[in-house]
Amino acid sequence: MSNPALFSLKGRRALITGASRGIGFTLAQGLGAFGADIILNGRQAAALETAQAKLEAEGITTRTSVFDVTDQDQVEAGIAAIEQEGPIDILINNAGIQFRSPLDQFPRHEWDRLISTNLSSVFFVAQAVSRYMIPRNRGKIVNICSVQSELARPGIAPYAATKGAVKMLTKGMATDWARHGLQINGLAPGYFETEMNAALVANQDFSTWLCQRTPAARWGKSDELIGAAVFLSSDASSFVNGHILTVDGGLTASV
Ligand code: NAP
DSSP: OOHHHHTOOTTOEEEESSOSSHHHHHHHHHHHHTTOEEEEEESOHHHHHHHHHHHHHTTOOEEEEEOOTTOHHHHHHHHHHHHHHSOOOEEEEOOOOOOOOOGGGOOHHHHHHHIIIIIIHHHHHHHHHHHHHHHHTOEEEEEEOOGGGTOOOTTOHHHHHHHHHHHHHHHHHHHHHGGGTEEEEEEEEOOBOSGGGHHHHHOHHHHHHHHHHSTTOSOBOGGGGHHHHHHHHSGGGTTOOSOEEEESTTGGGOO
8 A cells, every 4th residue: 555545534434523613623624635524423403514514615525413422322323324324434532521610619410511421422422333343344433532631630620530531441442342453542632722722712821821831832723633633544543552642732741
């Protein structure tokens, strides 16, 4: 195989959860640019249709699949409907939320929401997709982790707990499923300017601290995640399994 073909996603179908905006949408653009057909997931049909129109304007074959990743019945029905039209070759488990509060005041329902959206969803969607990938003896799963898979910060202990667990779930999936021809890896973004981080981006003190703390001395731009996502979704990573690829401007390399 020639080198450029290693990274080609032509003819592959990629399902990206939480892809109506933010990192998920950018990864859809990136994988689409490398040839993949895209299936955008989220909970709001209208937002997904707007995102679909943008991708199609870029020449990317796109469909939408509306389901709530925290609802296992919806997940299984959604995956079955996609698979009826064609195989899911690549799954990016990206949907996720954040909630900030002092830990001693952290509301129980927000804890539950974080666990179900950031962690249980990864299990539900990957398990449903694996049941189609395993008999085909091939498939790529990329779980979106975080620098908080490794490092805590004040006010977001529950989020860090979910992302640490996603890291270990990724390693566990690789341990169970690599023998079936699947590659399961994690992609861990540092701090990126997205809607989820709008409050932090607007906070001048935080931004100044972050730029001093990060060796690259700036926020990340979402499209800087594309190269890592394409690598983990393509034949170029055919013997990479259970790895967490960090894209953080050096943040976790340095104290
Ligand atoms: P975002 O801009 O808030 O987008 C989140 C996406 O997830 C939206 O499309 C949202 O659509 C969807 N979503 C939320 N709950 C859902 C559910 N229950 N079912 C289906 N879709 C759901 O977030 P982001 O910043 O791009 O973050 C994406 C991922 O990257 C998350 O896992 C996050 O933890 C991770 N991450 C982000 C950063 C960063 O700097 N932004 C850093 C490290 C890791 P609907 O609300 O319409 O359903």
